[in-house]
Amino acid sequence: MKHFTKSFTMKMLALTALVAMAVVAVAQMKNTPQEQKNEELVLNLYRDVLGYHHFELASKYMAADYIQHNYTDPQGRDPLMDFLHERFPNPEPLQPEMKNKPALVITKGDIVLMMSTRKVKDPKDPSKTYEANHFEMVRVQNGLAQEHWDNSVGPAGR
């Protein structure tokens, strides 16, 4: 009986541990080492180049033939950097933290998706605000940002 109880308890403990692990795995799927690299590359690109405007660092993060899906922005890394440099001529000091940290980052294989949330004035009542989401998506290839999509353009944009 003791043996039975003990082994039963052990089995229950093992089962509980398994269930707990399964729950964690469901709740939050961890990045593979490659996904972790891809995610860090993209977050650092957004921090250093697009956030603090250090356009001189672009080649560290972006492929020369960067593909742009936002039709108001130019194709290719260098034309995009020239375009942004005109708008933001003065870089800010680099910081370890991003300027606008995304609320959610989802990396799957070579795709990194960032969602950031900001407070916007309610068009029906300017004394109120609501939360609007902005999306940025980057495809990584050979360790560099290769392609970009966002929702800046269109009915939900700007």
Added chain:
Amino acid sequence: MKHYKISVAIGALALASTVSLMAQANSEMEAKNQQLVMNWYREVVAYGHVELASKYMADDFVEHNPNYSGGRAEFVAHFGKSPAQPIQAALPMKPDRVFTKGDHVVIVWELDGQEKTGKKFKYNLFDIIRVQNGKVQEHWDGDSKNP
């Protein structure tokens, strides 16, 4: 001839590993989550069958779209405004990309836009859906509040 077969096999393996690098395969649970979300999107959202809401959506579902934010009741009220259409096997519009990481399913859309000048362009919209206990639990998109 044998060597040829071997090199074909190696080629296939190399190709398979390249594909898996490009598009990380879904785990069994991710595949389930993605299937749930795409069926929900097709039947309830796209074809408007809000009577199926409880089959797919948690009782305490959370909607972040500012035009019908709240819970499942607000969602059903919004998508129930227009009459349901016969459910089809395919979505009326094919997403540009769907991917799933753990409990989050992402749908990326590419749409056609036109400026006042007549200039045509493409733009993207995004949906994120979180799955919990086999049900659609939370939804975000990039919509602005209607004036």
